[in-house]
Amino acid sequence: MKITANEIRVGMLLEYKNDLWEVLKTQHVKPGKGGAFAQVEMKSINKNTKLNERFRSSETIEKASVEENKFNYSYDDERNYYFINTKSFEQVEIRKNIVGEKGSMLKENLEVTISFHNDDPIMVQLPNQVSCKIQMTDAALKGQTVSSSYKPATLDNGVKIQVPPFIEIGDEVLIDTRTFEYVKKI
Structure with missing residues (x-):
């Protein structure tokens, strides 16, 4: 299905230059001189390479059927x-x-x-959030400010993340699967 450059959104899959590309970033630019265009950062699904392309607003691109x-x-x-x-x-x-x-x-x-x-x-x-157990973490130090102090922790699946000081070994926490960051304690 053909779409115009203005319709490109983050997360879309495009067929371009005989490959399949996932859109990572897109920005619509309207310079003072010349025509408007879309600046698109894409990652190849097959080759795992990145590509920055400019598409004129009137240009059409093939959206992959998924x-x-x-x-x-x-x-x-x-x-x-x-x-x-x-x-x-x-x-x-x-x-x-x-x-x-x-x-x-x-x-x-x-x-x-x-x-x-x-x-x-x-x-x-994956779902946006997954629950995991804290397998290992440091003890919280008294006197640390709560606002900016995070401590390292290891989850039951071996992933290392940063958690707030009140989290202890054995606690169940929600993790954002897109960013691998702590969301909340369950």
Whole structure:
């Protein structure tokens, strides 16, 4: 489906220069002289490279047709993650390099959204927040100001984050899967 440069949004998938690109940033620029354009930063889904492009406002770009389905995480091995469709019980395996660092947040039966392009899985989207247990953290020091003092902590999945001083070992916390940051204590 063709769209104009003004319709490009963050998170969209575009077919451009014989590759599939995810839009990371977009900015509409209207200079004092000349025509308006969209400055777009994109990341290649297949090659994992970045590209900055300028598209004139009147230019059209091909938006990739993507099918999204809900799956539950099942297990992983050395190279792949395995997911099961809860309706059809079909199993899908996805290479670990496609999932990337988000794979450390996967827990058994976690519901994720998998995007398919031409029947190939291209992206796994986790829920925005996942609950994790604090496995290790330092003791809070008395007298520290609460506003800006965070301390390091290790989650039960091995991910290291910063948490407020009142968080202790064994506490259950919500983590933002997009930024790997502490959200709140449960």
